Amino acid sequence: MEKTQITASVCTIGDEILIGQIVDTNSSAIATALNEIGVKVRRMISIADDREQILTSLENELKDNEIVIVTGGLGPTDDDITKPALAELCGCSTYRTDVRQLDVVKSILHSRGLDLLDVNIAQAKVPEACEVIVNRKGTAPIMVFPFGKERYGHQARLYSMPGVPFETLAALPEVMEDIKAHFECGTITHRTVMTFGMAESALSKRIAVWEHSLPDGVHLAYLPNTLTGVRLRLSKFGGEQGENEALLEGLFAELKSELGELVYADSDSNLQTEIGRLLSAHQLKLSAAESCTGGMISHLITSVPGSSAYYLGSVTSYASEIKEKLLGVPKELIEKYTVVSPECAAAMAEGVRRLTGSDYSIATTGNAGPTASEGQQVGLVWVAASSSKGTQTKSFYYRNDRKRNIERFSAAALHFLLTKIKSEVK
């Protein structure tokens, strides 16, 4: 039997978002978590730290949705607006101190060597009408306000979470458990495949015929990301979980065959994680030599927990003399071919592999902009990947700003390396 679709609204409170000083990453994390438990996010809103706006907006969202998740407005330096507004919303005028949260407040301040201030104690105070989910990573508790059917025509729960992304992320699993305990959520089944090397519009053209033949209720989402390539996600909403999984299994195999060589992972992943997985499995070591990417590749590789098992290190040879002195790139080679050349990239990759004794290495040399140096084209990068089986080079050209060029150079290099490793360890 099809269950009714439970919907949610995600609301952020705080002037800092409206003046554009903070990018709201909480809403996206919350939406992902809700989606995974089968709750559909109908709307997201950001409003000011203003009593009237808070009351009007939350009232509206509660009318349309069973679940409303609010973040922000609870920090120690925030004006005292959000908590009293929430108390007013549920018609509660008395407060209690949550002792479990107060313990966390004390322990956090103690570990930081700070005194317990009145503003800190005040954070553990909550309206009597709310239930509390303890915030273990911060001082402001998660407050849960339940509303009966008589008020909005449906049962509803409002969750008030702190605005600090780190704290919100840590508390999300408990909030999702609470939602599942109070509502019959629908089913959503997903299958994700990672692709690299083709833009969204070209991809969509390539698989257009197949995509148009998808059965009702199945949706394909294109999720492009500079560092990971385009993620494609097949989703089936509603229905029976087991049947959905079998249906998606078949469609997913078709999708992968349509995409062919563009696929680099058949679950949610990224290039550096896949590289790490292969190197670990074959007990191989990696090193890097970076010029224009300036440390970004090394940063991406070491962002993977456990990367010290296969990553030895890197040389960022930003200046030409470092390419010569540390990596042993011959001065004559640079004079003959310039630093942005396949010859220089190859010499850098071989140099760092020799220097560190790694099995594989990756190197980049190019110009990310904004200004052209030594007559080199802005946006051009030469990449080299090296192993005992040989060294290959490839160039890429992008027309973005410095920040984005560095990201695209790094991703292209990682994909080039992953492809080489895959072809050699088979």
Place this chain on the structure above:
Amino acid sequence: MEKTQITASVCTIGDEILIGQIVDTNSSAIATALNEIGVKVRRMISIADDREQILTSLENELKDNEIVIVTGGLGPTDDDITKPALAELCGCSTYRTDVRQLDVVKSILHSRGLDLLDVNIAQAKVPEACEVIVNRKGTAPIMVFPFGKERYGHQARLYSMPGVPFETLAALPEVMEDIKAHFECGTITHRTVMTFGMAESALSKRIAVWEHSLPDGVHLAYLPNTLTGVRLRLSKFGGEQGENEALLEGLFAELKSELGELVYADSDSNLQTEIGRLLSAHQLKLSAAESCTGGMISHLITSVPGSSAYYLGSVTSYASEIKEKLLGVPKELIEKYTVVSPECAAAMAEGVRRLTGSDYSIATTGNAGPTASEGQQVGLVWVAASSSKGTQTKSFYYRNDRKRNIERFSAAALHFLLTKIKSEVK
């Protein structure tokens, strides 16, 4: 004379935001730009690619605001919903092809070696009722829908922009010019100071007395960021520009004196930019040796345009043997003190300075987690900064996840280096 406050609503359209797969960075960039021209953002909303929701929500936002900026829903693979919905909203059923935008479409596809598809041509088609601001970075034009006073009781303009952040950013200046040409915007005056080393709540306690004495209409915002420290922004809304600047000038001097040694820049900046500024001014060179930060410090330094003028490069010595082999850290030193020690950090900093011949160097060694290795504490980092005047070390301890620990380690190291350079080049 005080002008009426013009307000705006920023709306994103697209399921990918509501399912949490994309973090909305456009809204923040748009809000910043609006704020700078004196337009107050009243609300931000994210809604689904759904005709009904688009019509209802935009109608609502136009009732409350003179300016509504919509992003998203216009990509080549988007379902054909947003553009017809906008046409319906302004009661227009005929379309025209914008030839200037079509030229851009052709030239972009040509430069990428792609064929001109029907879906690409369709992007240059717009409802007759709208004005067009050409999107020079992408294929979908910016559509401007004007509404007369008779409809909402006030003049209003709706701007529909593409969802791609790179394209939105590039088109923002022209959109802001258009807004200024059609509305008498208010005044907003800001002064910003950058601090590092004290958390938001402690900062607010330190300057509480001064902050409470701020005159009416002046607001202080705390804007914490892991990589840059807490940014403090004084704002004055409304009134006469010249008077506001004089008023803020005095208050800003007071604020800086309250903050003392915590201040590292007196305009919007970051640590790596300030380091670059000092090194450039004194023609000094920098290098880095990174262990637990894995390339992040080098990435931050090279994210500054022109950093090749003062940055020579770095060694990421992720494995112990690289610390010994490349940086010359004695094996005995590591055996005696372990890799996470002030001795090892200092030897790394001195090693990379010797190796590269730089005037200054920065080094990090620690454990970002998630698992403790060699009995070392997760979250502990030793930092060393070295120059011909000596080498100093300092430890920092954070209790965050791997990603955030790497960021905090890197920022702490950059601040430690900046402080040393400042004290020595004076």
